[in-house]
Amino acid sequence: MAIRKLEHTGVMVNNLEESIDFYTRILGMELKGILQHNQPGMRLAFLSFPGQTVELELIEGYPVAVAPEGQVHHLAFTVDDIEVEAERLRALGVSFIEPEITTLRNQARYIFFAGPNGEQLELFQPGTEA
Template identity: 70%
Template sequence: MAMIKLEHTGVMVSNLDRSIAFYTDVLGMELLGTLDHNTPGIRLAFLSYPGQTAQLELIEGYADELPDEGQVHHLAITVDDIEAEVDRLRAEGVRFLDEAITTLRNGARYIFFSGPDGERLELFQPARG
């Protein structure tokens, strides 16, 4: 079991298509893919710079209104065994925000927990391929 790398930073957006165009056309990122979340109305997009592993996750439909400065939703950490990491962190007294691990339609799995100042953090296990 191990935490492997910084997976992605999730940013809430009001219009996914407009944000994809900005991050690709203006900032030069590559669109890696989109995904409809299990929760109706939430759409995700994943982007990265060529040759880089850390990704930007754009989240549409999570909040009706965003503050003027934008909203970083969470920081995700890739793990190779999500159950083992959940058990390890619970033993350390970490507070989880979700009752259970969520499995997305593509097979990726995640669970949210809190950092010491209430920041949202995510354990993320990619879909096995």
């Protein structure tokens, strides 16, 4: 199996700068980078605690409104070869939410699939730094 670790948890936010300020100033996380998504108006910010590799991904501009109680959007898992891992999951009967792998501007690649209760999960192959 080529899934290596929990990569990040994606959280939808209304204001990226306000959320970055909260997670860095209040919770002590470090901003790793901000990435303009391929989808116009969508921005991503990646944060982690010092010395940790699991990240928090803040998602601004997603085309669905953020619920008043907030919304965890997905859990992502790091893979070495996204094509191989996606094919392995398809062979096991896993349902994919998106049919194709998306490549971001930093060459990171991802695809979403469904967990047994409909939870949104992601295979993530890192690209260059955000």
